[in-house]
Amino acid sequence: MSADPSSRRGIPDATVARLPEYLRALTGFAERGITSVSSEELAAAAGVRSAKLRKDLSHLGSYGVRGVGYEVDHLAYQISRELGLTQDWPVAIVGMGNLGHALAAYSGFATRGFRVVALLDQDCDLIGQEIAGLPVRPMSALADLVAARGLAIGVIATPAASAQDVCDALVDAGVRSILNFAPCVLAVPDGVDVRKVDLSTELQILAFHEQRKALARGSVLVDGSLRRVASE
Amino acid sequence: MSADPSSRRGIPDATVARLPEYLRALTGFAERGITSVSSEELAAAAGVRSAKLRKDLSHLGSYGVRGVGYEVDHLAYQISRELGLTQDWPVAIVGMGNLGHALAAYSGFATRGFRVVALLDQDCDLIGQEIAGLPVRPMSALADLVAARGLAIGVIATPAASAQDVCDALVDAGVRSILNFAPCVLAVPDGVDVRKVDLSTELQILAFHEQRKALARGSVLVDGSLRRVASE
DNA sequence: ACGCGTTTGTGAAGGAATGCACAAAGTCAC
DNA sequence: GTGACTTTGTGCATTCCTTCACAAACGCGT
Numbered sequence: 001m002s003a004d005p006s007s008r009r010g011i012p013d014a015t016v017a018r019l020p021e022y023l024r025a026l027t028g029f030a031e032r033g034i035t036s037v038s039s040e041e042l043a044a045a046a047g048v049r050s051a052k053l054r055k056d057l058s059h060l061g062s063y064g065v066r067g068v069g070y071e072v073d074h075l076a077y078q079i080s081r082e083l084g085l086t087q088d089w090p091v092a093i094v095g096m097g098n099l100g101h102a103l104a105a106y107s108g109f110a111t112r113g114f115r116v117v118a119l120l121d122q123d124c125d126l127i128g129q130e131i132a133g134l135p136v137r138p139m140s141a142l143a144d145l146v147a148a149r150g151l152a153i154g155v156i157a158t159p160a161a162s163a164q165d166v167c168d169a170l171v172d173a174g175v176r177s178i179l180n181f182a183p184c185v186l187a188v189p190d191g192v193d194v195r196k197v198d199l200s201t202e203l204q205i206l207a208f209h210e211q212r213k214a215l216a217r218g219s220v221l222v223d224g225s226l227r228r229v230a231s232e
Numbered sequence: 233m234s235a236d237p238s239s240r241r242g243i244p245d246a247t248v249a250r251l252p253e254y255l256r257a258l259t260g261f262a263e264r265g266i267t268s269v270s271s272e273e274l275a276a277a278a279g280v281r282s283a284k285l286r287k288d289l290s291h292l293g294s295y296g297v298r299g300v301g302y303e304v305d306h307l308a309y310q311i312s313r314e315l316g317l318t319q320d321w322p323v324a325i326v327g328m329g330n331l332g333h334a335l336a337a338y339s340g341f342a343t344r345g346f347r348v349v350a351l352l353d354q355d356c357d358l359i360g361q362e363i364a365g366l367p368v369r370p371m372s373a374l375a376d377l378v379a380a381r382g383l384a385i386g387v388i389a390t391p392a393a394s395a396q397d398v399c400d401a402l403v404d405a406g407v408r409s410i411l412n413f414a415p416c417v418l419a420v421p422d423g424v425d426v427r428k429v430d431l432s433t434e435l436q437i438l439a440f441h442e443q444r445k446a447l448a449r450g451s452v453l454v455d456g457s458l459r460r461v462a463s464e
Numbered sequence: 465a466c467g468c469g470t471t472t473g474t475g476a477a478g479g480a481a482t483g484c485a486c487a488a489a490g491t492c493a494c
Numbered sequence: 495g496t497g498a499c500t501t502t503g504t505g506c507a508t509t510c511c512t513t514c515a516c517a518a519a520c521g522c523g524t
Contacts, residue, residue: 013510016437016440019436020437038470039472051512051515054473055474055511055512055513057473058474064473065521066470066520067469067521067522068470069472084440086457089439089442098338099338102330103431105330106330108432109431112435153438153442177438177442179435185257193445195438197431199341200338200341200343200346202427203321203341203346204252204255204315206410206411208315209425210316210321210409210425211316213408213425247481283484286502286504287504290502290504294502296503298490299499300491300501302502466523468522469521470521470522471518473516474518476514476515477515478511478513479510479511479512480512481510483507484505484506484507485505486505488503489501491499492497492499493498494495
């Protein structure tokens with residue numbers, strides 16, 4: 001009733017990507033007993049400019065009070081609702097290598113309505129083992145998980161070589177949102193969302209900027225390696 | 233001589249972020265013995281449009297041949313050089329929890345010129361233990377690592393509560409590029425780059441789109457939970 | 465009741481990234 | 495050598511995102 005539902009169709013992707021950060025910042029304020037924040041304070045905590053924050057929030061409605069700021073709990077709830085975190089999301093992790101192990105134990109998932117309901121692997125030796133309190137199950141369990149547990153999100157933590165097969169199996173079972181940690185591009189039909197997290201990509205981007213800073217500082221490239229030039 | 237060095241100052245961030253993906257696609261072609269690709273083929277393998285790929289590549293020079301395409305090895309080398317991957321980058325991982333463990337063992341780092349030279353933790357019980365062939369060392373080893381090993385990139389895999397302290401220690405030691413896995417915003421002085429990877433943020437973005445798809449499909453929100461509406 | 469100081473929400477401007485469409489530049493067959 | 499064919503590199507239009515700047519809206523003290 002307060003917000004106009006028809007006006008908030010189409011929140012920009014860039015905004016959606018920042019909402020989780022705002023939410024985390026708000027949680028931090030709430031934990032310290034702060035009940036009200038200005039856009040300036042919240043923006044600083046989230047690492048953005050206040051104008052950007054205000055424009056982002058304006059896409060979900062008008063939840064601030066002019067001259068005062070935002071009520072922490074209320075804004076946190078509104079963002080949670082917009083992101084779909086007021087319901088819980090059953091998640092399955094596929095691929096129980098080092099990374100899958102770490103993800104299964106990662107506490108950050110549970111804190112936001114995400115519930116890891118199954119760990120899957122195609123390696124027969126692993127199946128049946130218990131990791132972080134859950135048994136490792138075979139890929140054939142997928143269809144049942146979607147039907148019985150409402151599984152909606154799949155996390156792929158396998159090597160790149162098997163990622164596409166796993167992805168196909170997830171899609172066949174009815175999973176339409178996939179988080180891919182394997183370093184490869186996945187082909188999916190329309191209506192399926194894939195987000196990719198690539199650890200080595202991030203390092204490469206850092207290396208680019210690091211090289212750039214080194215060059216600016218007066219080093220020079222010799223045979224593709226940085227050599228410091230005698231400066232003074 | 234071939235490329236004009238003055239013209240390639242300022243490669244757009246969006247382009248830099250895609251270069252690693254192009255490089256991976258090229259590596260894939262090379263492994264299959266393919267020596268030449270068109271922008272169309274490479275774009276398909278990298279999951280982008282060919283026009284975007286060509287514009288991206290045009291920022292680093294003119295390495296294609298009209299009517300033919302790109303020579304796989306040569307283009308891969310040029311991208312590697314631009315990203316700074318022709319030299320090797322000593323990396324230290326701080327925080328040997330589940331995630332740090334997985335990162336230490338992650339093979340994707342080594343394949344691109346990144347060399348994990350040290351694992352650090354502040355937990356006395358962990359120090360001295362060997363993980364993935366490297367001993368866990370105390371934070372006090374940092375200064376020496378920068379001086380003696382040329383450490384340039386730090387990876388933070390600690391809980392959020394200690395991330396800022398670890399970050400400060402890295403910056404004090406002279407590290408100017410940081411990859412942060414802790415779910416928090418880091419404050420750093422000018423000249424230091426931080427990239428953040430947040431597993432839970434990615435899931436939240438997926439949840440947003442998943443909720444949106446469910447609503448479009450005809451479900452309805454009741455008390456913040458999705459309920460399927462009798463459709464026909 | 466009223467004016468003052470504060471902070472939001474938002475039009476408008478500016479900048480960045482994307483997609484289109486085609487001329488320029490190359491190969492290849494003959 | 496020449497012409498047909500292919501594919502790159504890029505100017506232009508468009509869309510998306512960010513930043514600026516300010517009017518509108520609120521609380522508070524008097």
